[in-house]
Amino acid sequence: MKTILIVEDIDINIDLLTQLLEDEYSLLVAKDGAAGVAMAEERQPDLVIMDIALPIMDGYEATRRIRLRFPSMPIIGLSSHAMSGDAEKARAAGCNDYLTKPIDEDVLLSTLRRYLG
Secondary structure, eight states, X not given: OOEEEEEOOXXXXXXXXXXXXXXXXXXXXXXXXXXXXXXXXXXXXXXXXXXXXXXXXOHHHHHHHHHHHOTTSOEEEEESOOOTTHHHHHHHHTOSEEEESSOOHHHHHHHHHHHHO
């Protein structure tokens, strides 16, 4: 079973992602960017779902740090910000893809399958 690290600080979003993904994937959760980086280094998941607006270290910086250590690890940026330029900023930080909240279940699952098979 593939492992996904969810880096998200809002419990309701963690619960939603868990409900959507727990049957198909093994899940890890970190509630801030620094913890996400540490967990990625320790557990080396198959993919990271990275919220952008995080405490301690934002998702952009956490993504940059994970990308330095694991250049090929897929990282999916996730944010409630859907303004022009947000997706480009996430990709510039190292995200492979960028999804917006509220989460579209079909888009999320198809994106994950594209990276995880």
